[in-house]
Amino acid sequence: MAAIQVPIPQEIQLLALSNGLGQPVMGLRHEKTPYFLFGFITMLLLSLIMTAFVVIIVIYGFIVKISEGDASQAIAALWLALIAAGVEAGCLYVMFGHWRKLREIATERYYVFHDGFIIGQPGRCEVIAWRQVEAVYQLITRIHVNVIPIGTWARSRIHCTDGRKVMIYNRTQAARLLTEIIGRRVAETKLPQALSALNSGQTLDFGPFSLSIDGLRKRKGRANTLLPWRELGGVSVVSVNWPEVWIYRADKRQRLWARARPLAIPNYTLFMTLVERMARVN
Structure with missing residues (x-):
């Protein structure tokens, strides 16, 4: 079932305009489950x-x-x-x-704009611009029974630069779609600055991993293990019980170098984009 789109009320558009969220994109409501x-x-x-x-x-x-x-x-x-x-x-x-x-x-609505989004609830609205997002921790889990898909859990924990923490956690297509949009738009917003930082020799922290111009590092206890970009054999998302990011080292035969859950990696979509780009140019 696809997410249900709804019109964006005039008062929400005015609220978005006053907060610099740009042009409206779509309004979403939860489907009945x-x-x-x-x-x-x-x-x-x-x-x-x-x-x-x-x-x-x-x-x-x-x-x-x-x-x-x-x-x-x-x-x-x-x-x-x-x-x-x-x-x-x-x-x-x-x-x-x-x-x-x-x-x-029954009551919650999501309103997506070019430069941010609004979560509308009775009596209150949460307004978040993409530029205000410091880190987002995300996980989308597709639930199966005997290989038959029966639903999706979507979870986003958003940390804002002003100290706010906003949680999106639901089993609806609207929550799934908003989670995907947040990950993609936050990555697009942060990507130019992240690439500039890497090219200037800085190291970017992504929870269990860190990225630099030299390669990808994993933290295991107190040890920091470097995987140079030329030795990166590939990155894939594997779902066994829960989705996991598997990173492979290119050797005589491809072998697993590290793995982590997406929920443990801040700005997961940005992390995957940077790994792909750095591996390609190096």
Whole structure:
């Protein structure tokens, strides 16, 4: 299912104009997904069952046994009731999490502009320009059951230069599309400065890796291992349980040199773009 596009309201366009976000590109809303509704109903039923279970244990286990003078059985019943209450609390926590996601899907909107984006929610808007993004940590996971795709989880943790931290985390095509747009546009914005820094001899940090004109470094404990660009055998994204970036060394036979999850690499799209360019020109 494709992401659902919506018109951008006039007040949002004025807000974008006042923040220098440029021309409007698209508005997005979440499509309805049965995942959170099913989870909410399931947790609600489990909570009701556990509530009934706790009441029955307390009344017929604890009170009756106390009245009969059987203290050991009463204490055992009380412990069982406490365990059941803990399970019920966990069900309620998950249930309210699904309820929040249902409300978010119903009310949240994404508005993309040439120079940034706005997350619109009832009573508040989060305005972010591409130039304000210091680092973005992203992961898109496609979920399969018996090789059949059933959905996508998209996650973006955005660190802004003004100290704000904004999270996008949802199981909708709108969240997936916005995550891809953020990664691409942040990379395009930062690329000229990053290339200039590399050409001037600076080293750029990308979490578990760093880049320089000499090559790619990985950090393992206190050790820094350099892979010169001429020895880079390739980079691929491999999905086993979770997506991972696999980096290969060109040897007599290609062998794995390092791997890391995309979520651990700040500005992952920029990192992949720089690795590709530096390997090509060197």
